[in-house]
Structure formats: C-alpha cells, structure tokens
Amino acid sequence: EIVMTQSPATLSVSPGERVTLSCRASETINNFLAWYRQKPGQAPRLLIYGASTRATGIPARVSGSGSGTEFTLTISSLQSEDFGVYYCQQYNGWPRTFGQGTKVEIK
C-alpha cells in the first residue's frame, strides 16, 4: 500500500497570505496525484489532478507541483473560500490512498 503523508496537520493563516501544503508518497506515483478540499458538512471538491493540472473552476491562485514522491499545493493569496481541510490522494496504485489531511484555518 502506498502511504501518503501530509504536512503540516494544521495551518493558521491570515487572508492574503501565501500557503504551501506538502504531500509525500512512500513510493513513486508517476504524478498520479490529486488534491481535494473539503469544507465542514460538504463533500470533497477536486482542485488538482495529474499533480499540477487545475480542475474546472479552480482559480489560478491555486497551483500544484512536484514529481516522484514529493508534491506541493500552493495558494498564492489565501481567500475566505480557501479555508477547509485539504487532502492529497494517489491514483497510481491499488488501494487508492489519501493523506491524513491538512486543516487550513483562519488565524
């Protein structure tokens, strides 16, 4: 099983700040990595797939990067709608696995 490890567990951020979330895979996943954001009481929403491709409707301030086993999600200037829990997920192998999540909260 591919283990996905996210850091940090929690980020306290002020609106307008730059945010960087990290995700590490226990083995190479050939860039088959997705990022999702989940707000309380809501379903997850796809943000990034293929490690760096933004999903439909995701603003340009959200970007993904990385390769092999190390990946990063960056939000260049945090807006109110960006708060929530962020999950990375690999879809290179079975079982599909998620990171434990990074909670981005208002400072």
Added chain:
Amino acid sequence: EVQLLESGGGLVRPGGSLRLSCSPSGFSFSDFAMSWVRQAPGKGLEWVSTISGIQTTTYYADSVKGRFTISRDNIRHTLYLHMDSLRNEDTAIYYCAKGQGFSSTWYWDSWGQGTLVTVSS
C-alpha cells in the same frame, strides 16, 4: 451539470446488511468508472471500492473485501454498494464519486453529498 445523489443509508445492527444507491445525472454513466469513498465521523477520507465503466472490473479496499460488493446498472443508470456483515467501524458517510482519467488511473472529479451509515446495537 454532473450530479450524484446517494441514498440507502441508515442505522443497522452489527452483522446486518445495507444497500446504498447512487443516481447520477449530467453525463454518460456507462462511460465512466465510479467509486465509493467513506469518511468516519471526524476522520479523513478512505477509498472503499471502484467499478470500471463497460467492463465492470471491480476493486476493493482490504477492509471491506469479501463483505461489500460494488455493482452498476448501466441501463437504469445506478451505482450500488451492497454491504454485508457490517461492523461498528463501517460507520461513516459514504460518498459516490465519478472517475475521470484513463487506463484505470482515475481521479474523482465529481462527488455526491453522501449518505450516512451508522452501525450500532
């Protein structure tokens, strides 16, 4: 617009059975792999099962293998998850998710709002 509507959740005793359904709209159902992903109360996301489009190849998490069965009716446009031998640890919100991608490398581009399954005596 893609929509996924789950139903069938509820309270069930340990050892019992339940069948979840997901009714999609806004896309050609048979062309896409579909999955179930769950989230226990206050916890993270856990993949449960995936079924491919036409060939209906199935995949399961070890935690549910042998107890859960995923299936689809491409005529009635419905995805199912039949759950047997339910355990307390199966308590979760179960999300239906639409796969996107190719050659079994599917990510999930649309999600339903989920249905709550509670296993308790």
